């Protein structure tokens with residue numbers, strides 16, 4: 001049979017997405033694949049047949065399905081692929097090697113000054129070593145930055161937090177590393193990890209809210225991250241909450257983050273004498289643990305401001321759930337009384353059952369999120385563009401090298 005070139009490339013694209021789904025979601029039935037990728041059952045059956053024949057997919061155990069005959073689960077024919085995830089912070093790079101199933105295999109921290117001379121070259125050098133050391137087949141490098149990024153597959157970065165203005169990080173890294181590179185805002189990257197490995201697997205439209213140095217939010221709509229016109233959607237930390245108020249890092253006054261971001265909490269607590277002049281957010285946390293009233297009041301106030309702000313966002317966007325995570329969540333028991341007092345009372349009456357899901361947090365989360373940009377790229381070609389196509393091609397090459 002003669003197959004037109006366009007049909008071949010479509011079949012290749014479909015097999016790349018199926019391999020990506022199995023790699024990131026684990027064993028899945030044919031029916032679930034068709035549902036998740038919005039393909040016809042006939043297409044899925046045909047492509048799976050070819051993938052089983054060439055050894056890149058294998059049939060695993062069967063599970064009972066609703067009343068019908070048992071559904072066979074499918075898995076990748078070969079393990080060993082993974083990604084490198086990188087989180088750029090004000091004073092270091094956090095780097096993880098992640099397997100395709102989302103396990104962190106190795107995690108390192110390298111000192112890095114993003115505002116120093118030759119910062120981009122230094123970043124390239126560090127990542128060149130990370131790529132060389134990656135065990136197994138590397139699908140690509142994902143980078144999360146605390147700022148806005150024009151497009152994942154281009155990667156021009158602007159960030160007031162690390163002092164970058166339209167830095168062409170993506171182009172430099174692709175040239176230096178020779179592998180697919182996907183770059184996004186760090187909160188978007190964490191949301192990509194939630195989509196693949198976290199609570200986001202259960203929902204289609206939800207918010208991922210991070211609490212820490214800043215207050216961030218990723219808006220996930222129908223399983224895609226909404227980026228906005230300039231890649232900067234979700235900056236809920238910069239919702240103006242008072243007419244005047246403290247100056248925010250963004251230059252405006254009275255932003256939510258200027259009250260409840262970690263630096264703001266610390267500044268206020270020092271000024272009020274709740275902690276000493278060198279006290280940190282951890283000091284404030286310990287004081288609250290000891291039951292010191294003014295420390296408890298500081299967190300209560302932060303919780304109530306967050307609750308009001310998030311209720312406004314939820315009323316605007318009508319999500320199915322809100323996932324809360326970030327470094328600040330370790331102190332959540334102290335935030336929660338204030339949050340509970342304001343959040344649900346400010347929701348529209350018919351939405352007050354909105355689930356709030358709290359995720360445990362480790363330091364690796366940010367970098368794991370960056371690696372998830374690579375893993376997610378085969379599903380989201382709108383966002384991942386040409387680099388996502390290269391990741392798909394690498395997934396398919398697994399079967400070639402396995403033969």
Ligand SMILES: [Zn+2]
Nearest residue numbers: 238248250255
């Ligand atoms: Zn602001």
